[in-house]
Amino acid sequence: MSGEVIERALDAAMGGGASYADVRTSEKRIESLSVKDGTLQGAESDLTAGFGVRVLVDGRWGFAASANSDPSDAEQAALRAVAIARASAIGGGSPVILDDTPPERGTYQTPFVEDPFAVSLDDKLRLLFDVDAEMGRVAGLTTRHATYGAVSEHKVFASSAGAHLEQDLVECGAGFTVTAVNDDEAQERTYPALGGQMVTGGFEAVRALDLVVHAQEISEQAVALLEAPQCPSGEMTVIIDSSQMALQVHESCGHPIELDRVLGMEASFAGTSFLTTDNLGVLQYGSSVVNIDADATAPGGLGTFGWDDEGVPAQNVPIVSAGRFVGYLTSRETAPIVGRQSMGSSRAGSWRQIPLIRMTNVNLRPGSAGSLEDLIADTDDGILLATNRSWSIDDRRLNFQFGTQIGWLIKDGRRAGMVRNPTYTGITPRFWGSCDAICGPSEWTLWGVPNCGKGEPMQTAHVGHGAAPARFRNVQVGVGRWG
Amino acid sequence: MGLNAEIILQAALDRVAGGWQAEAVFTNHDLSLTRFAGSRIHQNVSQTDATVRLRVERDGQTGVASTNRLDSDGLDDLARRAAAIGQKAAPNPDAAPLAGPPAEAVHSRIGWEASTAAADPVQRAEGARAVIAAGSQHGLEVSGAFSTESMHLAVANSRGLMSSHQGTTAKLLTVMMDGKGSSGYAQATSPDIDEIDAAAVGAEAAERGARSAGATDLEPGEYPVVLSEYAMHVVLEYLAEIAFSGLALLEGRSCMPLGERVMGDTVTIWDDGRDPSGLPAAIDFEGVAKQRVMLVEEGIGRGVVHDSVTAKRAGTTSTGHGLPAPNIWGPVAWNLFMAPGTTPRSELVAGMERGVLVTRFWYLSVVHSKRGLLTGMTKDGTFWVENGQIVRPIRNLRWTQSIPEAFSRISALSNTSQLILADYSGIAARVPAARIDSWNFTGATVAETDR
Numbered sequence: 001m002s003g004e005v006i007e008r009a010l011d012a013a014m015g016g017g018a019s020y021a022d023v024r025t026s027e028k029r030i031e032s033l034s035v036k037d038g039t040l041q042g043a044e045s046d047l048t049a050g051f052g053v054r055v056l057v058d059g060r061w062g063f064a065a066s067a068n069s070d071p072s073d074a075e076q077a078a079l080r081a082v083a084i085a086r087a088s089a090i091g092g093g094s095p096v097i098l099d100d101t102p103p104e105r106g107t108y109q110t111p112f113v114e115d116p117f118a119v120s121l122d123d124k125l126r127l128l129f130d131v132d133a134e135m136g137r138v139a140g141l142t143t144r145h146a147t148y149g150a151v152s153e154h155k156v157f158a159s160s161a162g163a164h165l166e167q168d169l170v171e172c173g174a175g176f177t178v179t180a181v182n183d184d185e186a187q188e189r190t191y192p193a194l195g196g197q198m199v200t201g202g203f204e205a206v207r208a209l210d211l212v213v214h215a216q217e218i219s220e221q222a223v224a225l226l227e228a229p230q231c232p233s234g235e236m237t238v239i240i241d242s243s244q245m246a247l248q249v250h251e252s253c254g255h256p257i258e259l260d261r262v263l264g265m266e267a268s269f270a271g272t273s274f275l276t277t278d279n280l281g282v283l284q285y286g287s288s289v290v291n292i293d294a295d296a297t298a299p300g301g302l303g304t305f306g307w308d309d310e311g312v313p314a315q316n317v318p319i320v321s322a323g324r325f326v327g328y329l330t331s332r333e334t335a336p337i338v339g340r341q342s343m344g345s346s347r348a349g350s351w352r353q354i355p356l357i358r359m360t361n362v363n364l365r366p367g368s369a370g371s372l373e374d375l376i377a378d379t380d381d382g383i384l385l386a387t388n389r390s391w392s393i394d395d396r397r398l399n400f401q402f403g404t405q406i407g408w409l410i411k412d413g414r415r416a417g418m419v420r421n422p423t424y425t426g427i428t429p430r431f432w433g434s435c436d437a438i439c440g441p442s443e444w445t446l447w448g449v450p451n452c453g454k455g456e457p458m459q460t461a462h463v464g465h466g467a468a469p470a471r472f473r474n475v476q477v478g479v480g481r482w483g
Numbered sequence: 484m485g486l487n488a489e490i491i492l493q494a495a496l497d498r499v500a501g502g503w504q505a506e507a508v509f510t511n512h513d514l515s516l517t518r519f520a521g522s523r524i525h526q527n528v529s530q531t532d533a534t535v536r537l538r539v540e541r542d543g544q545t546g547v548a549s550t551n552r553l554d555s556d557g558l559d560d561l562a563r564r565a566a567a568i569g570q571k572a573a574p575n576p577d578a579a580p581l582a583g584p585p586a587e588a589v590h591s592r593i594g595w596e597a598s599t600a601a602a603d604p605v606q607r608a609e610g611a612r613a614v615i616a617a618g619s620q621h622g623l624e625v626s627g628a629f630s631t632e633s634m635h636l637a638v639a640n641s642r643g644l645m646s647s648h649q650g651t652t653a654k655l656l657t658v659m660m661d662g663k664g665s666s667g668y669a670q671a672t673s674p675d676i677d678e679i680d681a682a683a684v685g686a687e688a689a690e691r692g693a694r695s696a697g698a699t700d701l702e703p704g705e706y707p708v709v710l711s712e713y714a715m716h717v718v719l720e721y722l723a724e725i726a727f728s729g730l731a732l733l734e735g736r737s738c739m740p741l742g743e744r745v746m747g748d749t750v751t752i753w754d755d756g757r758d759p760s761g762l763p764a765a766i767d768f769e770g771v772a773k774q775r776v777m778l779v780e781e782g783i784g785r786g787v788v789h790d791s792v793t794a795k796r797a798g799t800t801s802t803g804h805g806l807p808a809p810n811i812w813g814p815v816a817w818n819l820f821m822a823p824g825t826t827p828r829s830e831l832v833a834g835m836e837r838g839v840l841v842t843r844f845w846y847l848s849v850v851h852s853k854r855g856l857l858t859g860m861t862k863d864g865t866f867w868v869e870n871g872q873i874v875r876p877i878r879n880l881r882w883t884q885s886i887p888e889a890f891s892r893i894s895a896l897s898n899t900s901q902l903i904l905a906d907y908s909g910i911a912a913r914v915p916a917a918r919i920d921s922w923n924f925t926g927a928t929v930a931e932t933d934r
């Protein structure tokens with residue numbers, strides 16, 4: 001549908017008085033499979049297509065989106081966007097100024113080996129049923145659940161400045177969850193992370209997860225947690241596993257570096273940020289071993305693409321260098337406010353929605369602490385925390401509290417026994433300042449987070465976080481009353 | 484929009500052949516939202532989308548497909564995709580049968596208001612301007628959103644069911660801050676945009692924002708609290724997941740055993756999708772008429788909501804709380820009500836010797852579902868109270884608290900209630916404010932990191 005829709009919408013918007021307009025068309029296919037307790041609970045194929053027109057009129061934004069792909073609908077939507085932009089002026093305030101990103105033309109395709117939509121349904125279901133059968137060998141489980149999902153999106157971006165970009169993005173992922181319940185306890189284990197793992201790429205990534213190999217061990221852990229002692233309370237040395245580190249980066253670094261939050265543009269919903277502009281280049285965010293990048297070019301990341309939804313090319317930019325805070329995630333509207341040009345992190349959750357500043361792949365670089373086992377061996381007294389269970393953080397991204405599914409006490413460099421219901425809490429810069437070791441490249445995984453909520457109406461973004469296990473000193477563990 | 488839901492649904496069902504039973508669900512959302520921040524309108528959007536979801540079923544084999552291509556080709560493709568999955572699907576003996584047609588077809592427009600359906604961007608912008616003006620008077624940075632939405636849900640299946648619901652929602656919310664730690668919040672929600680008084684919403688938030696300037700620390704610990712309606716609402720939103728869901732009960736992770744005392748005897752909570760004082764939705768996504776379900780009655784766990792799948796497993800009938808197929812999340816209580824008490828609202832604080840007045844809770848998370856243990860932060864106006872008077876604003880605190888335990892220690896409920904719509908989940912609840920004898924604040928955001 002895209003050619004004529006784009007032309008008619010841009011013409012109508014500029015003819016209606018816009019100084020700038022862009023159009024995004026998108027056609028997205030989603031496949032979801034779910035095997036629960038030995039039966040196929042859900043098998044679903046979804047298709048959604050439409051376009052959105054974004055206009056600037058006298059420095060005010062307007063946006064209208066429609067699923068109807070008739071060219072006359074494109075004109076109507078464009079004129080609706082112009083009328084909305086004119087209404088925006090009623091609110092007063094200063095006009096929007098965009099950076100001078102040059103318009104580009106090109107195409108991008110997610111690299112993959114095996115198209116997930118070409119793999120037969122039989123093969124995909126067999127994989128899930130095999131995992132289910134492995135989980136089913138373990139006595140004492142209450143529920144077992146294996147899931148698979150894939151997304152393919154064809155989208156076109158064009159602007160009145162002359163940009164024209166076509167992208168074909170492919171994502172897929174899988175995982176499993178088991179629960180074990182008794183009179184007092186309900187315990188859950190998931191693999192490889194809470195909600196599984198998801199990447200940009202082909203079905204080869206799902207095969208590489210080796211879900212069947214891990215099903216039995218993870219299931220046994222869920223049952224064992226029912227009888228494990230409660231996690232102790234107090235200040236401890238903690239080692240956090242790779243997937244929980246990904247969530248830690250997401251909540252305490254990925255969100256506060258979003259420049260729209262910093263500027264108050266998300267204050268009524270997602271919140272603001274403690275990383276105010278006077279901190280840029282100045283604040284010691286973490287210890288000297290902490291290095292974080294935002295890398296939209298990282299192979300396999302859920303935040304990997306050719307261009308963002310404002311037509312800015314994918315890039316890798318430093319965020320934290322040797323512990324110092326040096327960069328934001330930006331958009332064409334916000335970057336000039338800190339004297340920069342957009343680094344390309346403005347993305348929309350769907351054709352229905354405007355682009356907002358979203359994480360790309362905000363990655364904690366690997367360190368020099370070797371393997372996880374090396375790091376445990378180097379720790380006299382502490383606790384290893386694995387796989388996210390709960391997460392909460394304040395609106396400025398300072399005061400966080402996480403729960404993990406499982407913990408192991410560490411004594412004299414060895415795992416000394418499993419504990420249940422572990423939680424830890426901290427204040428962001430103090431916590432990152434206490435990081436004294438990060439495992440090396442062999443332990444580093446680029447995790448997909450497909451459920452990041454932001455904006456009104458709320459949008460859900462797919463973002464990535466690379467991380468390796470890391471160690472933190474003097475962390476408050478075991479929060480609340482557990483008597 | 485000019486779409487005729489019944490014709491589209493019938494066209495989808497007509498494309499299903501080969502002995503399959505089928506259910507078709509039509510949803511149409513027209514949503515416009517004017518967003519403001521930094522005391523100006525910075526985002527202003529409108530979207531329209533209609534989707535048909537088709538579930539086919541034969542001897543326990545099930546396939547589901549959806550599309551927003553509602554022309555003939557799009558529906559052909561929809562039926563083909565659903566059947567292709569259904570043919571390959573392993574049979575599920577627990578699959579719920581399609582809902583039968585009710586004695587009287589439900590075609591509801593409770594909570595549909597022409598004023599909201601016809602609202603335009605100028606009307607929303609003027610509401611935003613009124614809110615911005617109220618905050619600016621107090622020197623506060625104003626942010627917020629004013630949205631209007633029309634929703635049409637229609638369900639038909641091959642057993643002859645055809646039911647529908649149309650509703651509207653208008654919602655205005657604002658957060659006002661001074662950039663130095665003070666913050667105020669207010670929200671108004673109604674099916675009818677004419678019921679929303681933007682100036683009053685602005686004044687409420689501005690009063691809180693101005694009053695919370697200069698907040699200081701409070702040592703974490705257990706303190707009595709007064710929770711405003713906003714804070715109570717979000718607690719009920721989480722109880723919907725960990726206490727009121729038929730699936731949570733069946734899977735043993737619910738914090739609410741039925742037939743037992745779980746909360747204090749002033750606590751009565753129910754779900755009612757047809758009460759016009761809420762945000763009505765008369766049917767669910769399986770086309771089943773919503774029943775009024777008593778959840779907690781005078782502190783006793785009384786019931787949970789069901790969809791057709793959990794109802795079959797529990798040996799009962801659906802209460803009309805199903806999500807779109809294939810639903811792995813279980814049923815959801817969307818339309819909650821908590822019975823008000825007998826205390827005039829102003830006396831909740833007046834009757835507290837010392838403790839914390841909480842405007843709003845923020846970013847809750849389930850630490851342990853079976854214990855009903857949640858964590859979260861306070862936000863947008865937290866105050867220390869002594870001898871029934873607000874003494875000073877305090878910095879936001881983290882808390883980690885079992886909700887059944889806290890709701891066993893409610894000493895007073897306001898004799899008024901307010902309708903509030905959740906930001907994330909879309910769960911609406913009409914709730915009173917409450918005074919609770921003890922709440923466990925487990926962490927502060929210490930002053931040294933405040934800038």
Ligand SMILES: [Zn+2]
Nearest residue numbers: 250451452453
């Ligand atoms: Zn997020």
